[in-house]
Structure formats: C-alpha cells, structure tokens
Amino acid sequence: MSSAREEILGRVGRILGPGRTPAATAYTAIERPYLRRHHEDGVLDLFAERTADYRATVHRVDPADLPGAVARALTGSRYAVPGGLPAEWLAEVDPARLAHDPGIGELDGLDGVVTGCAVAIAETGTIVLDHGPGQGRRALTLVPDYHLIVVTADQVAPDVPEALERLDPARPLTFISGPSATSDIELNRVEGVHGPRTLEVILTVRSP
Incomplete structure (x- = not known):
C-alpha cells in the first residue's frame, strides 16, 4: 500500500511527465x-461615473x-512621490512639499x-496598479490617508x-475601487482602515 507522500509525488510526476500539454498551450x-x-462608446464617461460611485472624487x-x-x-503640506512619476505632472508643486x-x-x-x-477599467470603476515606474511599492499607496491617481485616457479599458x-x-x-472601506458586524461603513480614506482621480481627456 503506497503512502500519501508517494501518491502525491506520483500525481505530480504524471502531471509533469513526458507528453503533458504545456501550460501556455493549455x-x-x-x-x-x-x-x-x-x-x-462613452468609455471615459462610464469610468468617471463608476469611479465616483465608489465615493472617489474624479x-x-x-x-x-x-x-x-x-x-x-x-x-x-507634504506628499510621497514614487520614482518614475513624470516630472511634468508636478511642475506646479513646490519641490519642498514632495518626498521622493x-x-x-x-x-x-x-x-x-x-x-x-497601469490600467483602469470602465465597467467596474477600478484602477489597477502594478507598482511599476510612477506607482511605487505597495506600502506607499496603502499607508498614507490620501491617494491622488493620474489616469490617462489611453489607460482606460472598457471591460475586465x-x-x-x-x-x-x-x-x-x-x-x-474607491477609498479603502469595510463594515463592522452592524454593517456600519468605515473608511480608511486598510488603505487611504480619500481617493482622488485626475482623468486626462483631450478637449474636442
């Protein structure tokens, strides 16, 4: 009678053995x-509407x-700025007020x-960070009480x-999706527990 260990390793071997379908192909x-x-149509309007539904300011x-x-x-008085954020975005802000x-x-x-x-989703009003240039590490966007996100029009995808x-x-x-929020056992909404209490979004859209 085989042991549980042998059975598990046997299953792994059968999955990884010759003739298996590569994961990418599967x-x-x-x-x-x-x-x-x-x-x-109206993707940018939808994104602004859905994001505002989450109590974010757009x-x-x-x-x-x-x-x-x-x-x-x-x-x-003073704001965190991640590496790689375009300098021209901050051209009118006093450098002394910025912590890089x-x-x-x-x-x-x-x-x-x-x-x-990295991308924004119109259907759900969601903004996604992949913590690349201009976005910073995760702690940078979870600890401060206020988060200002710049979203360019080309970053807005219609759907998931x-x-x-x-x-x-x-x-x-x-x-x-909006400011950080949770509810206690009585369903009272509390904001700012797991992240920023205030979310503000600037969506860049070229004038017609």
Whole structure:
C-alpha cells in the first residue's frame, strides 16, 4: 500500500511527465465564449461615473492642464512621490512639499501620495496598479490617508478581459475601487482602515 507522500509525488510526476500539454498551450486552448466588451462608446464617461460611485472624487482635465490640476489637488503640506512619476505632472508643486521614495517610517507622517497607474477599467470603476515606474511599492499607496491617481485616457479599458490582457500576472497587482472601506458586524461603513480614506482621480481627456 503506497503512502500519501508517494501518491502525491506520483500525481505530480504524471502531471509533469513526458507528453503533458504545456501550460501556455493549455491556457490558450480554454474556450472563452463570454462577451469581452459591454461598451463601445462613452468609455471615459462610464469610468468617471463608476469611479465616483465608489465615493472617489474624479476630475476630468485636458493633458495640458494636468500640472495645474495636480497642484490644486495637493492642499496639504507634504506628499510621497514614487520614482518614475513624470516630472511634468508636478511642475506646479513646490519641490519642498514632495518626498521622493520615502521610507516606510516616513509614510504615516505624510499627507498623501501621488501616483500613476497601469490600467483602469470602465465597467467596474477600478484602477489597477502594478507598482511599476510612477506607482511605487505597495506600502506607499496603502499607508498614507490620501491617494491622488493620474489616469490617462489611453489607460482606460472598457471591460475586465481587455484590462487583464494589458497586465503582467507576474507583477504585484493592486486593484482599487474607491477609498479603502469595510463594515463592522452592524454593517456600519468605515473608511480608511486598510488603505487611504480619500481617493482622488485626475482623468486626462483631450478637449474636442
């Protein structure tokens, strides 16, 4: 009678043995009959509407007005800035008010953080960070009480399938749908427990 260990190792061997279908091939062969896109028009309007539904504040600005919009949003004293954030976004902010790549111990003393994102999803009003350039490590966007995210129009995908295709699953992904919120046993909503209490989004849209 074989042991549990031998049985488990035998199963692993059969999966990894000769003749198995490569994972990439098997993944490609999966049938996906679901509707990939629910919206063709008004994608940016939908994203702004759904994001606001989550109690986030959304500003739509022309790309040329982005530096001014960022400066107007940052009303506190000092903000965290991740490496790789475009310098022109902060052109109208006093450099003395910016903490570039601050350490963990500094984050709680800052008024907030400014980042970009990897992709945004119109259907769900969700913003995804993959913590690449301009987004910072995960702690940078979870500890401060305020998060300002800049989303460019080309980063907004109509629906989840298209958004996921733009992301690298090997990267650490953070999905943000409004400010951090939870409810206690009596269903009283509490914001700011697991992340920023306030989420503000600047969506850059070229004027017609």
